[in-house]
Amino acid sequence: MPGYDYKFLEKPKRRFQCPLCSKAMREPVQVSTCGHRFCDTCLQEFLSEGVFKCPEDQLPLDYAKIYPDPELEQQILALAIRCIHSEEGCRWTGQMKQLQSHFSTCAFNVIPCPNRCNVKLTRRDLPEHLQHDCPKRKVKCEFCGSEFTGEAFENHQGICPQESVYCENKCGARMMRRLLAQHTMAECPKRTQPCKYCGKEFVYDTIQNHQYHCPRFPVQCPNQCGAPNIAREDLATHVKESCGSALVLCPFKEAGCKHRCPKLVIGRHLEETTKSHLTMMCNLVGRQRQEIAELRRDLEELSVSHDGVLIWKLNDYSRKLQEAKMHSNHEFFSPPFYTHRYGYKLQASAFLNGNGSGEGSHLSVYIRVLPGEYDNLLEWPFSYKVTFSILDQSDPSLSKPQHITETFNPDPNWKNFQKPSSSRSSLDESALGFGYPKFVSHEEIRKRNYIRDNAIFLKASIEIPQKIMA
Secondary structure (H helix, E strand, C coil): CCCECCCECCCCCHHHECCCCCCECCCEEEECCCCCEEEHHHHHHHHCCCCCECCCCCCECCHHHEEECHHHHHHHHCCEEECCCHHHCCCCEEEHHHHHHHHCCCCCCEEECCCCCCCEEEHHHHHHHHHHHCCCCEEECCCCCCEEEHHHHHHHCCCCCCCEEECCCCCCCEEEHHHHHHHHHHHCCCCEEECCCCCCEEEHHHHHHHCCCCCCCEECCCCCCCCCCEEHHHHHHHHHHHCCCCEEECCCHHHCCCCEEEHHHHHHHHHHCHHHHHHHHHHHHHHHHHHHHHHHHHHHHHHCECCCEEEEEECCHHHHHHHHHHCCCCCEECCCEECCCCCCEEEEEEECCCCHHHCCCEEEEEEEEECCCCHHHCCCCCCCCEEEEECCCCCCCCCCCCCEEEEECCCCCCHHHCCCCCCCCCCCCCCCCEEEEEEEEHHHHCCCCCCECCEEEEEEEECCCHHHHC
C-alpha cells in the first residue's frame, strides 16, 4: 500500500516523503545506485509497468541494488501524529509507532462485541451494548422467571403466558396472557362479530343497530312487485332497471314525449305511438341540423382574418397544377377574410393553369366580394385599393426577395363590387371576381423560389384608410 496518510502534528520533512505518492514513506527502500528512497509498494507498482528506471532521475535500475532502509523507517515511525479518530473526539497524540498500542485503549476505536454477536462498535459504546442491546446477553423474564439470551428474550417479550395484560378490545379487564384468547372470543363485551348479511365485523353490542343501515340487509320493493330478498344497496338499481311495477318515462322523452307508465307496459306504448314518435324525431333532427349549421357559421366567422390581409398557402402545387390542366377553368378558392373589423368580406381565387387570355400559360388571380355580416352598415360599391402578390420564398439572408405584385382600384360600375345578395354562395362560379388573367407566367414562377417545398404563397391586401379602421 502507499505511504502513511495520518494526521501529523507537523508536516513530514521532504526526505521522509515518497516522491511517488507524496506521503510519509511506508517500508522505505533505497536505490543504491542513485540514493533515492521510495515506499516499497509504490516502487514495485511503478516497476510493474515495465519501466526499469529510477522515477526521480530516470537512471537504469537493478533489482539487486534496491535495499530496505530500516533507519529511515524508524525515523518516520517516530514522527508525532494525532489519533485517526481525532475528528470523532479522541485527543491522543504520540509517535506513529505507538498508534497500535493506543488502539487497545482508544474509546473511539471500533471493536467486535466480546459476546461474538457479530456487532462492531466503538469501545465507549460497548457497556451500553452489553447491558441493553447485545442479542447474546443473559436476561431473566420477570413474569415467568425463565432465563434467555438477549435475542431470545426479545422474541419472548410480548408472548410470555404469565405476563399480566389488558384486554386488547379496551374493555378494561386485566388478566394473564394465557387467559386472553378465551376472554376475547366469548366473554369480552367489546369483542367483534361479523354481520351475517354483509360480513363486516362490528362491536358485539352495536351489531343490532348496524342492521338498520346494512347495505346487504334484505328489504321489500316499494312498488310491491313481489321480488324477494332485495339487498338494500341494490334496491335503487332494481327499481330503475328490473322492477316491472316501477314508473318510467318514454325513451323518446328527449324528442318531446311526456308519457309515463309502469315498465311492464312501456312496450305497448311504443307500439301504439310509432308514428307520433317518428314525427317527434324528425322535428328533433331538423332542430339539431339548424343548430349545427348556425354553430358552423359562427365558427367560420371566428376563424376569418379581420386585418385586410390574406396570406394564402397552396400546398401540393404540382398535383393541383396537373389537376387544373386536366380540367379547363379549374378554380381554387381561398379562405374568406375581412378588410377590417366589421368590414367587407372578401375571397381570393386562383386558376393555376390560367383563365381566359392566360389559360395554359399563366397563373390567374381574382378577388370578389362575399355576403358579409356587416354589409348593411357599409358604403357601396366597394372602392378600396387591392394588391395581389406571389411571394418569393428565397432566404432573405442570401438575397432580397423579389415578390411579384399588381395593384388595382375597383371599378365602381363593376357588378362584383356592388353590395352582394345574401343568397349568393361563396362558391358561385357565375360570379367571377375582378383580377388578372395573366398575373404571372408559368415560366416566371420557375425562375426563383416562388415554388418551395411544392407550395406557393399568394397574398391579397386591402388598403383601408385609418379613419375607417378606427
